[in-house]
Amino acid sequence: MPNGSAKNSASVKSADAAAYGVLAVISLYCAIPFLWVFIASVDSEPSQFLAWPKEWSLQNYINIFARQDGFLWIANSLIIVGSATLIVMVLGGLGGYALSRSHGWWRRPFLYTIILIRVVPPTALIVPLYKVLLTANSVVGGIVRAVMPPDLVRPTMHIFGFIDGYLGIILVLAATQLPLALWIMKTFFDTIPRDYEEAAVMDGATLMQTIRRVLIPLALPGLGAAGLFAFIIAWGDFLMPLIFLSSAELQTLPLGLFRAYMRVNQLDYGFMTALAVIYTLPAVIAFGFARRFLVQTFGGGVKG
Amino acid sequence: MAAIELNGVQKSFGTVDVIKGVDIRIEDGEFAVFVGPSGCGKSTLLRLIAGLESINAGEFLLDGKSMNEVAPDKRGIAMVFQSYALYPHMTVAQNIGFSLDLKKVPKDEIRAEVEKVAEMLQLSELLDRRPAALSGGQRQRVAIGRAIIKKPSVILFDEPLSNLDASLRVQMRAELQRLHQELAATVVYVTHDQIEAMTMADRIVVLKDGEVAQSAAPIDLYKRPANTFVGTFIGSPRMNLLSASVRRSSDGSVEARADNGWVIVLPDGFSAFDGDRIKIGIRPEHLRLVALPAAISAKVSVVERLGVETYLTFNHPKGSIVARLEGDITVKVGEQVGLEVTENACHLFDSSGASIQSG
Ligand SMILES: Nc1ncnc2c1ncn2[C@@H]1O[C@H](COP(=O)(O)OP(=O)(O)OP(=O)(O)O)[C@@H](O)[C@H]1O
Ligand SMILES: [Mg+2]
Numbered sequence: 001m002p003n004g005s006a007k008n009s010a011s012v013k014s015a016d017a018a019a020y021g022v023l024a025v026i027s028l029y030c031a032i033p034f035l036w037v038f039i040a041s042v043d044s045e046p047s048q049f050l051a052w053p054k055e056w057s058l059q060n061y062i063n064i065f066a067r068q069d070g071f072l073w074i075a076n077s078l079i080i081v082g083s084a085t086l087i088v089m090v091l092g093g094l095g096g097y098a099l100s101r102s103h104g105w106w107r108r109p110f111l112y113t114i115i116l117i118r119v120v121p122p123t124a125l126i127v128p129l130y131k132v133l134l135t136a137n138s139v140v141g142g143i144v145r146a147v148m149p150p151d152l153v154r155p156t157m158h159i160f161g162f163i164d165g166y167l168g169i170i171l172v173l174a175a176t177q178l179p180l181a182l183w184i185m186k187t188f189f190d191t192i193p194r195d196y197e198e199a200a201v202m203d204g205a206t207l208m209q210t211i212r213r214v215l216i217p218l219a220l221p222g223l224g225a226a227g228l229f230a231f232i233i234a235w236g237d238f239l240m241p242l243i244f245l246s247s248a249e250l251q252t253l254p255l256g257l258f259r260a261y262m263r264v265n266q267l268d269y270g271f272m273t274a275l276a277v278i279y280t281l282p283a284v285i286a287f288g289f290a291r292r293f294l295v296q297t298f299g300g301g302v303k304g
Numbered sequence: 305m306a307a308i309e310l311n312g313v314q315k316s317f318g319t320v321d322v323i324k325g326v327d328i329r330i331e332d333g334e335f336a337v338f339v340g341p342s343g344c345g346k347s348t349l350l351r352l353i354a355g356l357e358s359i360n361a362g363e364f365l366l367d368g369k370s371m372n373e374v375a376p377d378k379r380g381i382a383m384v385f386q387s388y389a390l391y392p393h394m395t396v397a398q399n400i401g402f403s404l405d406l407k408k409v410p411k412d413e414i415r416a417e418v419e420k421v422a423e424m425l426q427l428s429e430l431l432d433r434r435p436a437a438l439s440g441g442q443r444q445r446v447a448i449g450r451a452i453i454k455k456p457s458v459i460l461f462d463e464p465l466s467n468l469d470a471s472l473r474v475q476m477r478a479e480l481q482r483l484h485q486e487l488a489a490t491v492v493y494v495t496h497d498q499i500e501a502m503t504m505a506d507r508i509v510v511l512k513d514g515e516v517a518q519s520a521a522p523i524d525l526y527k528r529p530a531n532t533f534v535g536t537f538i539g540s541p542r543m544n545l546l547s548a549s550v551r552r553s554s555d556g557s558v559e560a561r562a563d564n565g566w567v568i569v570l571p572d573g574f575s576a577f578d579g580d581r582i583k584i585g586i587r588p589e590h591l592r593l594v595a596l597p598a599a600i601s602a603k604v605s606v607v608e609r610l611g612v613e614t615y616l617t618f619n620h621p622k623g624s625i626v627a628r629l630e631g632d633i634t635v636k637v638g639e640q641v642g643l644e645v646t647e648n649a650c651h652l653f654d655s656s657g658a659s660i661q662s663g
Binding site (some may be wrong): 195217 | 356382392404
């Protein structure tokens with residue numbers, strides 16, 4: 001063994017070099033589309049091909065906000081996805097706690113049923129879901145028309161409507177993300193010994209104090225991970241907003257991007273790529289914030 | 305400050321009876337230890353006292369006042385958990401002061417109290433650290449600090465030393481005893497380590513399958529076990545048990561004929577008739593070697609030489625016997641040796657295992 005080590009390390013080195021070479025090519029292949037998107041977005045005359053800009057320009061970004069409804073789309077996306085994420089975190093936290101601590105017979109069937117819901121392709125759910133939401137929407141519509149002056153009915157329905165309203169799309173997105181969050185939080189609470197809560201009870205903490213001062217801090221990594229997944233997946237969802245939102249006032253970023261692509265007569269690469277960059281950023285930022293939660297959640301729970 | 309009284313306490317989880325009618329009395333200021341095999345209900349009993357579980361039947365009195373319906377934090381009882389349960393997101397000082405903080409005690413007062421407790425436990429240097437940055441023994445002390453800052457009249461410990469290594473355990477044992485003296489609180493301590501129980505306790509409560517097998521001072525437990533369970537549970541190596549028949553002669557002498565052939569002369573003063581089946585308990589340290597020929601002789605099966613003492617095992621189809629002999633004994637495996645039982649050292653039990661000794 002000691003005799004062969006020089007030769008061995010030489011062959012290890014060349015094997016390493018080959019591996020790195022292959023990986024570098026693959027990475028480049030994966031990175032080029034992103035590179036193209038970014039470069040094209042700051043090119044004054046972008047084309048379909050990766051090319052170094054003749055002239056750098058932020059005009060594409062300015063266009064999104066000045067000539068199109070960029071701010072509105074971002075605001076809509078953030079409101080809808082942010083609210084859905086918040087709902088998922090609250091319900092996922094409470095539900096995950098209950099699922100972890102309860103000994104009820106319903107626990108297992110429940111957990112497998114909700115994961116089954118995730119198995120059904122969302123596209124297959126559109127028609128029944130639309131039916132359900134339409135019914136709910138007409139109920140809400142009836143109430144709103146009864147209590148609101150006629151000129152306020154439309155704006156109110158934009159908030160509380162189940163079809164073409166914030167509430168509907170928020171609930172749909174939250175509902176689709178909740179199963180995963182429940183699983184994550186249930187698993188996470190399983191790793192937190194009951195002793196923590198019981199020690200708090202012995203110290204005289206009320207239920208609210210136990211939740212706020214003990215459980216939430218302990219569960220924060222799990223909540224961060226669950227929220228991150230919910231945010232990223234909901235942020236990337238295109239189908240649900242497309243089906244359930246139609247008013248111009250409610251358009252979200254992916255819909256804006258889609259509509260720009262659909263303008264058949266002139267394909268504006270600059271506009272599209274700039275929008276793509278803006279669309280990508282929040283997810284990347286969210287990931288940056290929540291990365292350490294992910295490591296803690298999937299790297300062994302609470303320590304100490 | 306507080307005497308504990310359990311009267312006919314029962315607890316079941318679903319259809320499983322875990323505590324089956326327990327009567328225990330622990331005097332004010334006593335250091336009481338619950339011992340028993342795994343799953344016998346030690347932790348459950350402790351949690352009933354703490355109020356973390358509700359009592360199904362019977363009564364728990366603290367200084368004569370029923371505590372059955374009193375909330376855990378209103379009982380004046382503190383508990384140290386086996387896992388310590390230190391909050392990882394709080395510093396040592398915040399952990400210790402948590403109960404005062406919940407009561408909205410002013411910050412500077414909390415700080416003063418925390419420092420007092422920290423000094424008592426040699427934690428003063430560590431107050432700003434997180435639990436993750438502490439050693440096992442230090443975490444243990446923080447957990448104790450969190451309990452004693454409440455000035456409880458009763459402190460409950462659930463196997464507090466089981467996560468520590470052997471040398472630290474000896475050190476913490478001494479420290480806990482010192483604290484008990486200083487605080488003058490009643491302590492209930494759960495362990496399955498009989499050395500811990502024997503060295504620390506004023507009173508040991510031996511539990512078996514959710515019932516009290518015996519509750520007494522450590523040395524009484526050793527000298528006068530109420531049944532074979534306690535007899536074999538306390539003491540190491542465990543007490544030898546021999547099944548035997550009683551022979552009462554017309555001249556008044558009594559002897560027991562064990563199934564393995566041993567004949568042991570017994571002093572009278574126990575309740576058994578001629579021909580009764582009994583169990584004789586002989587502690588390994590109450591056997592000694594004598595020259596052959598002797599009343600009892602046996603063939604050595606295993607020799608364990610520890611230097612300061614020697615264990616000899618005598619295998620027999622009717623049950624093996626272990627003798628614990630002082631000093632280094634050089635006998636060989638297979639050798640036939642003579643044995644003698646120390647006078648008055650036999651423990652006598654009836655066939656159900658209950659002691660039949662009168663004095
Ligand atoms: N919450 C519960 N639900 C159902 N059964 C329980 C519960 N808590 C304890 N038990 C059962 O009660 C019995 C006694 O448990 P307990 O924890 O009191 O034992 P223990 O004497 O402390 O054992 P150990 O030495 O292993 O800690 C066990 O059989 C256990 O399975
Ligand atoms: Mg236990």
